[in-house]
Each structure stands twice: as C-alpha cells, then as structure tokens.
Amino acid sequence: MSNNEDFDMQSNHDGEEEWLSKTEVKRQMHALQELGARLTKLNQEQLNKLDLSDKLRSAIDEFHRIKANGAQKRHLQFIGKIMRTEDADEIEHAIGLFEAGHQAHTQVFHKLELWRDRLINEGNSALQEYVSENPTADVQHLRQLIRNAQKELKLEKPPASARKLFKYLRDVADV
Template structure:
C-alpha cells in the first residue's frame, strides 16, 4: 500500500459520523418554516424532500425514514452554504430577541422615571413626539396604580418599536 493511499482511506466510524451530521443538518432544515427555507440555498430534490417531511411530520416512522433520505441527499450537497444561511437565521432571531428586550427595558425606564427619561430619549431620538410619550407614560402609571390591565404600557411599547424599527430599517 502506498503512503498516499493511507490518507485517502476514511474509517467507517468517520463516514458514519459525517452521515449523522448531515442527517442532523437535514433535521434542522425540516424544523424551519417555509418562509425561512426560502433564504437557504437548496437543490430542487432537497427542497422537495423537506416539503414532504413537513407533510408527514405527524407520522413518526415515516418522518424518520424521510429524514434519513434527506441525510442521503445532503451527501451530494455542499453543506457549508446551508450551514452559513442557518447561522444567519439564528443570529437574526437572537438579534431580534435582544432588540425586543432593549425596548422592554426602555419602556420600563420611561414608566418608572417619567419626564427625566423622556428628555434623555428625546435627545437621542428626536423623531418621538414628547407629548405622546408623556401621555402614554402617565396613563401607564395610572393603570399600574389602579391594578388595571397594562393597555397603555403595551401602546408605549408599540410606539417605541414603531419609531426605533423605522430608524433601523
């Protein structure tokens, strides 16, 4: 046996691990919604197999076989662009969650600190209407004091999101 041939030989264990990794990647693809799948570069065969897996998701054994088939199709695909697209989707989700939490914190700060916080926000973001912010904060505090549902707090959050998302988008 030549020394070059030894490098070309891949063990059965390694083949099995690679196959399982591709099958897991296929399962991640199946877990995505159709709108998320549009952003991922897939061959027609793989795309069709994933659509079929969505249809048979309530039949355990059939889904298992379909996932194996998707794993088999994945062997003829380049997994790197697919993994990169999945990472982008994951990061977008994490970024959206972070932005959501930041808006919640800003809303809570406005409600607890009142005019002081509104002035700071107006300095950073002059596109807000001071009067509307003050009105929503005042209403939110009244609702909280009266043990009423936080309708104004929700409206304040929506207003913050509207202006902040328009600024970014």
C-alpha cells in the same frame, strides 16, 4: 471493500483520496442529518432563498406533512441522505445568517421591552435619557403613553397602554 471494514475512502478537494474511519463517516452523516433538521425549522420564505435541489425541497415539504414522531425521525434520516449531494457548507452559512438575523431582531425587542419598563417605572429621568438617544421621538405623545401605562399599572388593569407604548417605541426604532 466489504461493509464490515472499518475505513471508507473519500475524495478531498485536491482530487486525492483519503481514508476515513467508520466513526468519522457516521459523524459526518449525523452532522448532515442535523443540518437537514435545521432546514426543516426554516419558514417557506427562508427556504425559497436557499439554492436547494428539488429532491431536498420536496423532502422538507414532506417532513412537514408527517405527523407521527417515528416517521419524522426516519424522514430526517432520509433528508440527511439527500444532504450528501448538497453543498452543506453553503447551506450551513445561509442558516447561520438567518439565525443571526433572528437573534439580532430578538435583542432589539428585548431592548425595547427594557425601555418600556424603565419609562413606566422611572418616569421623567428615563424619558430624558430615552429622548437623548432617540431625538425623533414625540415627547408629548410619549408622556401621555407613559401616564396611561402608569395609571393602568396602579389600577391593576390589563396593560393595553403599555402595549401601545411598546408599539410606539418600536415605531421610533423603525423595527
């Protein structure tokens, strides 16, 4: 087959060959390149948990050393090419788990921020509701933190006590 033809052959899971259009081949290559780009956004600890080939891992490390934008784009294409030999489904699944964990972590922090704001603005009614949801919380300590944060807010001082309150809420939530 020549490079100018509009179809390419690919083996499926049953060992049979199926014909893919040039557009479909390009679509698959772009998807692999995008997956490779998502890999470059993971930290070292997450990358270590993945079963990546040495070639792909060194290409990802090299990507982080490149500073020129055009060179990074070309290197992403190279990473996409290497991705053809990797188990893309397994990598996609692992990245999805990392991203889901990050979203859950973010949701917990947003909830704690809402509690902090409610405790400072609503006082005792919010405190009673918070303690009913978190019976291990030290009510005396919470009241002191809330009073200090309210005083800071009234005097328009930096929110040091509000940060302490947030830290305590985070400790109670064990995040």
